Amino acid sequence: LQAEDLKAFYLFALLLTGNGREASDLIVETLPALSSQLGQFRHGHHFRARIIRALRQRWKEHKSPSANEFESDQEPERLARFCASLPEPERSTVALFYSNLLDHDDAATLLGLSLQDYAATLASARNKLTELFAYERKES
Amino acid sequence: MNAKKAEILLRLARPGSEKSGDRATLKAVRWAEKDERSRRLFEEQRLLDRRILDILTTVTLPETLSARVADAKAMKRHEWRRAIPSLLAVLLALAVLGGLLVFYGMQRAKNFVGKDAALEMIQTTDEMNGLELEPVSMNAGGVGDWLFLNHNLEHYDVPPAFAGLKAVGCRVFKQHGLPVAQIAIDEKKMLFFVFRASDFHVQLNPPGRWTTFEHEDWAVAIRRDGDSCFMAAFRGREDEMKKWINRAEKKRFSVANPGRSAH
Numbered sequence: 001l002q003a004e005d006l007k008a009f010y011l012f013a014l015l016l017t018g019n020g021r022e023a024s025d026l027i028v029e030t031l032p033a034l035s036s037q038l039g040q041f042r043h044g045h046h047f048r049a050r051i052i053r054a055l056r057q058r059w060k061e062h063k064s065p066s067a068n069e070f071e072s073d074q075e076p077e078r079l080a081r082f083c084a085s086l087p088e089p090e091r092s093t094v095a096l097f098y099s100n101l102l103d104h105d106d107a108a109t110l111l112g113l114s115l116q117d118y119a120a121t122l123a124s125a126r127n128k129l130t131e132l133f134a135y136e137r138k139e140s
Numbered sequence: 141m142n143a144k145k146a147e148i149l150l151r152l153a154r155p156g157s158e159k160s161g162d163r164a165t166l167k168a169v170r171w172a173e174k175d176e177r178s179r180r181l182f183e184e185q186r187l188l189d190r191r192i193l194d195i196l197t198t199v200t201l202p203e204t205l206s207a208r209v210a211d212a213k214a215m216k217r218h219e220w221r222r223a224i225p226s227l228l229a230v231l232l233a234l235a236v237l238g239g240l241l242v243f244y245g246m247q248r249a250k251n252f253v254g255k256d257a258a259l260e261m262i263q264t265t266d267e268m269n270g271l272e273l274e275p276v277s278m279n280a281g282g283v284g285d286w287l288f289l290n291h292n293l294e295h296y297d298v299p300p301a302f303a304g305l306k307a308v309g310c311r312v313f314k315q316h317g318l319p320v321a322q323i324a325i326d327e328k329k330m331l332f333f334v335f336r337a338s339d340f341h342v343q344l345n346p347p348g349r350w351t352t353f354e355h356e357d358w359a360v361a362i363r364r365d366g367d368s369c370f371m372a373a374f375r376g377r378e379d380e381m382k383k384w385i386n387r388a389e390k391k392r393f394s395v396a397n398p399g400r401s402a403h
Contacts, residue, residue, distance in 0.1 A: 003201070003206070006201060006205065006206060006209070007199075007201045010199075010201055010202075010205065011196055011199060014199065020202065024202050024204075024205050024208070027205060027209065028205070028208045028209055028212050029212070031209050031212075031213075032209060032212040032213040032215075035213055075195050075198065076195055076196065076198060076199045079192060079195045079196070097154075098189075098192055098193065098196060100154070104152050115148060115152075116144075116148055118152075119147070119148040119151035119152050120151070122151055122152065123151045123185075126185060126188055126189075129188060129192070130184070130188055133188075133191070
């Protein structure tokens, strides 16, 4: 994996888990097991989709109870916590959209949504994020 | 462009996508600019997207992440290497177990119920001087009729594979009061024994197939077809007996089915 790919997967994991440490652990636990399969994929986006599916699956099965605990007050971590607080499939839609790992068609297919539903899910998630940012501004 | 398509494109628009030459998105943006509500929603969306992307731009990859991924990959490889001796041990154990099962199966096939009675028949030859046998000159296939006519023994037949061999002597003797037909064959100075399986409680599995074994210097082959038991013996080794039977059965098959190969 190139460093920029690794960063994109890290961003995806960060928005999925809401926590930098959990994101790192998720990457470390998932990527090495898949590295041997790299040669089986002719197209890069297929391999990216395979990794994303594995990251989501692993997170679903091994989600740490402390995942959403407050860890840092840095802006990226606050944003990640907002995203991670969204219900599925909004959480994964936002993580896919902003990590820019897949085009919209592939992202919608991966989440089992039509392109129209993917767009509607993204719009709904944006509304919730806007509310969360507004609430944060008001609190501060 | 219709409103539905424009709405989808606008929602999926990444900041700057219309400037990067995405004509469909550019058309959707132009469509939105004509409608006040759509224009305002799209503007709010862009502000949010820019804010999020600006935040994400500040994210740096944890310094140790690349090294941790590399270490984890190496560990996976080592785990596999560490597992090789265990896998080999399991394979070896399976091979030994398989060998034992085959050996046990072969031993079981050689040790059938009624084997003692069969051995006793062979041992009678130790006390023979050759005069006991009534000289005959016929094919072994004709001995069944001879036994019926001379000793009233019905269905004491030689299997068709050996029917063409030359018989040189016959007799019927009693073992524990029960009849056993003995036939001397010219080839290999072989002896055939024909008897009823039920008389001597002989059980062979599966019926209709040969069981071969060695006893002292005798090579023996025995099979049961219904209640009729046929045993062939000559002085030699078990593998010689197996070869001889295969050859006799192939010969019979090629006579019965000219032009076809036996399997």
